[in-house]
Amino acid sequence: MQEFVEFTLGGIAVGMIYAAIALSLVLVWRGTRVLNYSQGGMAMFTTYVAWVVIRDTGDYWLGFFAALAAGLALGAFLESTVVRPTIGKAPLNSVIVTIGLLILLEGAAGIIYGGQYRSFPAAFSVRGLKIGSFGLGISEADLFTAAAVLAAALALFLVFEYTSIGLRLRATAFSPGVSRLLGIRIGRVLTLGWALAGLFGALAGVLVTPSTFLYPNSMDAIFVLGFTAAVIGGLDSPVGAVIGGVLLGVLLSYAGGYLGSNLVLVYGLAALVLVLMIRPSGLFSGAATRRV
C-alpha cells in the first residue's frame, strides 16, 4: 500500500516535468507544424545559464528566473533565425534543422562548460514527506515542481483564452493564411510561440535537473519522454499534454518501481509505439483528418 502511494505520487511529480516539455512541444507544433527536437537541448542550455548564475551569485531564485528569461530569448532567437526558413517546406527540412540545433546546443554546452556531471540545487528540501510514519514518496521540491508547472499551464491557458495575444496565437494556429489576411503579423506570433515554448522547456530543465545532474546530454531522456507525453496527448492539445505527461509519469513510475528502473526508457518507447499504433493522432485529439 505504502509502495503504491509512493509510486503514484512520485509518478505524478515526474509527470509534471514531462507535461512541461510536452506543453512546449505542443505550443510550437500548433503554431508552426514543426516538432522541435531541440527542445531538450534548449532546456539543458538554459539550465546551464541558471547553474552559472547560481554559482556566481549564490542566489537560487536569481538563477531560476535567469533560466526562464534565457528560455524566452533562446526560443525567439532560434525561431527567427534558423527555423523560420523551414516553415511551410517539406516536414523533413524542419526535422533535420531542429535535430541540428539539438546537437549544436549539446556540442556548444560541452565546449563552454565541459562534459562533467554537475550537481544542480533544488529550490526546496528533497527529503521525502511523511504523514506520521507513512512515507508519501514525494518531497517539498516535488510539490514545488507540480505547483510551478500547473501555475505556468494555468497562466498559459488564461493568456490563450482571455487576451488578444492569445487570440492571435490561436487564430494563427488555426489558419495562418486567413490570419495574415486579417492583419495579424504571423511572423511575430510564431516567434512568440517559440519564446513561450522556450520558457516551458527552461522551467522543466531547472525543475528536473536536481535529480539527474547537469551535463550536455542530461535532457535527452527527459525530452523523449516529454515527446511521448505530447504524442499521448495528441500534440495539438495543451490539456492533453498535461494529462499525457501525468499519465506517462505514473505508468513509468509503476513500471520502474515494480519491474526495475533500468529499462524505464524502453517501457516509454513501448508506450509510444503502442499509442502510435492504436491511435496515431493521440488519445485526446479530436476528429483527425489529413490533407492530401
Added chain:
Amino acid sequence: MTLARHFAVALGVAVILLLLSLRLSPYRDYELAEVAAYVTAVAGLTVLIGLSGQISIGNGAFMAIGGYASALVLIHLHWPLELVLLASVVAAALAGALFGVAAARLRGPYLAGATLMLAVALPSIANQFPSLFGGDQGLTVTIAPPGFLGATFPPTRWQAWVTCAGALITLILLANLSRSRVGRSWRAVRDDEVAAALSGLNVARLKILAFVVSAACAGLGGALLALVTGIVAPGAYTLTLSIALLTGAVLGGLGTLPGALWGSLVLVLVPTYLTNVGSSHGLSGAASSSVPIAAYGVVLIVVMLAFPAGIQGGLRRFFGPATAAPLTALRRRTPGSEHQEEGPI
C-alpha cells in the same frame, strides 16, 4: 545491364582500394576501414530518407544491434567471419522489421521522434543484462587475419579489406535496388503517398521494406565498425552516433550513394582534425571533443537551409548533366499547402 555496370564499377573500385591498402600505413588502413564501415551505414540511411521519404534518427541503435549480434555470435558460436556478418545483418533487419511495422503508420515528425527514442533508450538494455552484454565495459571483438596471409600481415589491412568488401557489396545491392521496381515505387511513395496507393502500390509494405533495408545496412555497418574498433559498448552507440550518420547522409546529399561516401569521409577524417584544433586553442579534453559534435549541428543546419542537395548535388551541378533523379522530397511545397502537410489541423 545496370547490374553489370554497377558490378564493373565496383570491381574497378575494389582493385583501386586493394592497391591503395597495400601502400597505406597501418593507421591509414584503419581509417580506410572506418570509412568503409560508416559508408555501409550511411548508405542505408540515405536510401531511407532520400528515396522512401522516411526519416530515422535512430540508425545508431541498429548499428548497436548489428555490433552486439556479431560479438555474441563470435564469442558464443565461433562462426566464420562471413556468417558472423550475415548474422548481424539478419538481427538488425529483424529489429528493423519489428520497428518498421510501427513506423509505417507514422509520418515525418512522429517517425523521427520514435526513432530518436529508440536511439536514446537502446543503450540502457546493455546495462540491464550485464552478464550477456558485458554492461558498460561491453564485449570485445577480435578477428585475426587468416593464416594464409602470413603471420606478419598487418591486421588493419585485413580489416580494411573486409570492411571495404562489405561496403562495396552493400553499395552494389543498394544501387541496383534503387534502379529497380522497388526503388521507383519508393520514389512514388515519397513524392505522393495517396497517388502511389491509387496506382496500386502497397505503401505500408514499401515503407517497412525501406526501413528493413536501412536497418540491415546499419547492422552490417555496426558489425564492421565493431571489427575495426575491436569492442562493442553502450557508450559507442549514443544519440550522437545516430545524428552523425544523419549528418553524413545530409552532407553527402540525401538519396545519393556517392554522397554517402563523401559524407562518411568527412565523418571519419574531420572530427579528429576539429578536436585537435580545439585543444590547440586551449580547450580541455572534454571540451575539445565537443567541437565535432557542435560541427555536426552547424553542418545539418547550414546544408539543409542553404545547400539541400549536399556535396553530391554540388558535384553534379559542376560536372556534366544530372544522371539520377533530383531530390524532389526536399522541394518547396506550393504556398497554399503551408502548415497543412501533416496531421490534424
